[in-house]
Amino acid sequence: MLTAPLAGPLFDQWRASPDDTDVAVAYNPATGEPLAVHRNASPEEVAAAVEKATAAFRTWGRTTPAERAELLLTIANRLEAAGEDFARAESANVGKPLALAREEIAYDADVLRFMAGAARISHAAAAGEYLNGSTSMTRRDPLGVVGLITPWNYPLMEAMWKLAPALAAGNTVVLKPSELTPLSTILFAQLAQEVLPDGVLNLVLGDGTTGAALVEHPAVRLVSLTGDVSTGKKVAAAASATLKRVHLELGGKAPALVFADAPLETAAAELAATAFLNAGQDCTAPCRVIVEDAAHDSFVDAYLKAVADLRCGDPEDESSHFGPVISRRQLERVEGFVERARSAGASVLTGGHRVDRPGWFHEATVIADVQQDDEIVQREVFGPVVTIQRGGSDDEILTMANGVDYGLAASVWTNDVARGLRFTRDLAFGTVWLNQHMVLANEMPFGGFGQSGYGKELSAHAIDEYSQVKHVMLRAAG
Structure with missing residues (x-):
């Protein structure tokens, strides 16, 4: 299914060596045979990724929506051009039919394009004098560093649902895919890092221990997880220690x-x-x-x-x-x-x-x-x-x-x-x-109630989910 082993700097960075003991194996579920062995990120590597994202935010957080949109559109075009490679990686690692994987890649490119446009639209209240003598306005500012944890059933699509609005809003990102299905995410991160400024998108591989290090890091301002209910509860509990915001897209029984x-x-x-x-x-x-x-x-x-x-x-x-x-x-x-x-x-x-x-x-x-x-x-x-x-x-x-x-x-x-x-x-x-x-x-919000979690993905609301609103009030001199 994969015509050649996936290669590139991030594959080299995370490929396990014989000396590595903390590793995860990505399998082809259609054969039961291993596709790749990756080492898991240590807590120190997670902290280094957060630190790199923090440094990049000082510049990226001040870019204009138009600048961010242009880069997201470039990434979308490159993803679409390389669609067959992505579809084959997704199909091999997840076991879904190749035809379905191809459809998903086209959809993923559209998610990026939609969020590029949504970044340039504000739903803020109009500036005005809501009290005599003072003018009020609101700002929609990025949060800072956000941690994104994605599942194994739709690895790339779920990454786009989180990554596109997070970047469009002006945040920097540390992304952790499932240890079972990292291949298409690694491929995408390599592509995106060629377009984005250094440190804006950071990738860490690993299991729940790696995810916990990301959730618990005090410099991470928001964690977005798609996973099962038990994992969601652990993430919410861990995030409460630093009162960081949490988005949870959990199970369903439709x-x-x-x-x-x-x-x-x-x-x-x-x-x-x-x-x-x-x-x-x-x-x-x-x-x-x-x-x-x-x-x-x-x-x-x-x-x-x-x-x-x-x-x-x-x-x-x-x-x-x-x-x-x-x-x-x-x-x-x-x-x-x-x-x-x-x-x-x-x-x-x-x-x-x-x-x-x-x-x-x-x-x-x-x-x-x-x-x-x-x-x-x-x-x-x-x-x-x-x-x-x-x-x-x-x-x-x-x-x-x-x-x-x-x-x-x-x-x-x-x-x-x-x-x-x-x-x-x-x-x-x-x-x-x-x-x-x-x-x-993509124009409509998606998210659950009850044990299915909270927070919305897709639609222009997703930009707001990855933003914070600030009220600015000023009084004219004299």
Whole structure:
């Protein structure tokens, strides 16, 4: 899949030597074979990266939005030009189909372009005399050094969601990708460092110990994490010691509510396709389908037919809809959820097993006859597993949908406009789709409620998330 080993100064800097003992291995999940071995950054190296970012901020923080935008646009153009290299690195390291990885790179370039434009727009109140004799105005200033910690399921896309608004707002950055999937991030950091002034973007590799050193550093003004709930709680607790700001995009258990008046075959096809995209390793995947009684049997038949058409296979094969899960550990986690659901009385309608081939593949799995308080309903599996529940009244379906700790995303499938609007109001999720699922626009904010975290990514609001607002008030002499 990778036509040649990835090379460059950052690959050389972080490549492990035989003498290194604190290392992480990046695997190809489609084969189970190692792609690269990187050493983990020590706390001293994290501190050095923060110090370098602090020094760079003295100049970068005073650049104009137009200057920052021009550099972000240059990076976007270079990313797009090198898109095939990035797509192959992402596909090899994450196990997602190459075609999907190519689409993501094009999208990542658009994130950079959008934030370049958003950097030049202010939503501040107009300057004016809000008290007699004094003129007030507001400033939107950068925070300083921000620490960004990204996950393994969408390594480059999640990096763009954080990095683009952070840089656009005038901050300098220390970026730590997941130790499982650093390849596309290293490649991007090399590209971006050729464009940005020295010290504006700094990369550290490592596991949770490296991340903790970044979170705890007193000079880091904000930490943005995408990860699981337990990690998010640790980050929030550690950040409280220095009262730094925290953004958390954590887990999800997205419900898809299907009513009898919806186009059932269309709903079934779209929900199946999105549920198993990236092997279900997506916090917004519609992994809980709740179907109105009157439509249940018809929908299940259509859904199982749609799932049967999905192919789990080699990421390089254009006919593969999804590939492996990220690691042997994740595969065992998925298997554990399925087996415990079986033991609790659930019915596995299709799938339910790992695929007998090299790598870490698991069948598309659909589970029925589950109870609302079952583990398989309440906890995030993060794999190719979907539950289907039967619901009665609108109130019962709403209660079931909201009856989890997560609040990231949901969808409603109905042709009843009044019902659709009522559910978009009452569903306690940061994003609610109507008659579609997993559709994002860079112009709109993204973020969750409850155990799914807090803070918004995407949209012009993201620039404000990485900024601080200062009130300036002056009185004219005399």
